[in-house]
Amino acid sequence: xxxxxxxxxxxxxxxxxxxxxxxxxxxxxxxxxxxxxxxxxxxxxxxxxxxxxxxxxxxxxxxxxxxxxxxxxxxxxxxxxxxxxxxxxxxxxxxxxxxxxxxxxxxxxxxxxxxxxx
Amino acid sequence: xxxxxxxxxxxxxxxxxxxxxxxxxxxxxxxxxxxxxxxxxxxxxxxxxxxxxxxxxxxxxxxxxxxxxxxxxxxxxxxxxxxxxxxxxxxxxxxxxxxxxxxxx
Numbered sequence: 001x002x003x004x005x006x007x008x009x010x011x012x013x014x015x016x017x018x019x020x021x022x023x024x025x026x027x028x029x030x031x032x033x034x035x036x037x038x039x040x041x042x043x044x045x046x047x048x049x050x051x052x053x054x055x056x057x058x059x060x061x062x063x064x065x066x067x068x069x070x071x072x073x074x075x076x077x078x079x080x081x082x083x084x085x086x087x088x089x090x091x092x093x094x095x096x097x098x099x100x101x102x103x104x105x106x107x108x109x110x111x112x113x114x115x116x117x118x
Numbered sequence: 119x120x121x122x123x124x125x126x127x128x129x130x131x132x133x134x135x136x137x138x139x140x141x142x143x144x145x146x147x148x149x150x151x152x153x154x155x156x157x158x159x160x161x162x163x164x165x166x167x168x169x170x171x172x173x174x175x176x177x178x179x180x181x182x183x184x185x186x187x188x189x190x191x192x193x194x195x196x197x198x199x200x201x202x203x204x205x206x207x208x209x210x211x212x213x214x215x216x217x218x219x220x221x222x223x
Contacts, residue, residue: 035211037163045155045163045206045214061212095162103211104153106174108162 002026004096004109011115012086019082020112022096029077030054033099036070036081038092039111046092050099051079086116120144122207124215130223137194139218141207146187151210154183154192157217158203166205167192194220 007021022034036048049060051070058070069082079096094112097105121144131137141152149170155163165174167183170190180195194201202222207215 037214044217045157045208047212047214050211099211100168102150102169104165104168104208105155105163105211106165106168108164111162 002098002107004098004107006094006096006109006112009113009115011117014087014116014118016086016116017082017084018086018114019080020094020096020114022079022081022109024053024077024079024098027098029072030074034070034072034079035097035099035105036068037095037097037105037108039095040089040092043092048081048094053079083114086114088116090114091116120147120209120213122209122213122215124205124207124218126218127216128219128221130221131197132223133197133199135197137192137197137201137220139192139194139205139220141185141190141192141215143188143190143209147209149186149190152183152185152190153208155206155208156201156203157206163206 003025005023010018012018030053033050033052035050038046051058053072067084071080096109100106123142125140152170154167156166157163166177171183182193184191202220204217204219206217
């Protein structure tokens with residue numbers, strides 16, 4: 001079955017970087033894009049950006065431009081999201097999701113909690 | 119940038135009742151790009167509805183979506199205990215609404 005499995009929880013200090021992985025299985029990785037979404041504690045969903053697993057093209061949310069980089073490794077069917085210059089308000093659960101057809105997300109990874117604290 | 123506004127923020131209902139959730143866009147959006155997700159506590163969101171009205175694989179037929187232009191609706195015909203959750207609308211694979219919590223009355 002189609003599955004996305006993310007890396008484990010991270011604790012980082014302000015100013016550091018974090019890189020979260022998302023390993024896909026059960027489908028042809030390069031046939032779909034991957035989006036990243038985050039959810040701060042008790043808050044709603046925030047779209048962070050998208051990457052084409054076919055050619056590596058990206059589209060990032062404007063508020064994260066310059067701090068976020070999304071990449072893929074087609075040899076391992078894995079997507080990565082790196083966020084730099086971390087602040088306390090970056091504390092959130094980070095999700096990857098396969099982008100299907102006209103932009104809906106199915107399925108989602110299980111989520112990775114990133115905690116930014118001094 | 120299109121903003122999606124969901125209402126109400128919280129819906130308090132009893133099992134067996136009908137739930138009607140609204141998602142209003144700040145400008146007209148193609149219904150092809152409108153999706154709904156369900157999120158339960160501690161879980162990742164799950165796709166319920168895509169293209170405004172098509173149910174995703176495995177979604178029970180008590181869930182239905184409708185609407186066009188700027189006004190979209192998710193209806194749960196008879197609430198089951200497992201349906202109490204937060205629901206989000208989304209357009210064009212980017213913008214999410216702020217969510218509607220369906221809680222047990």
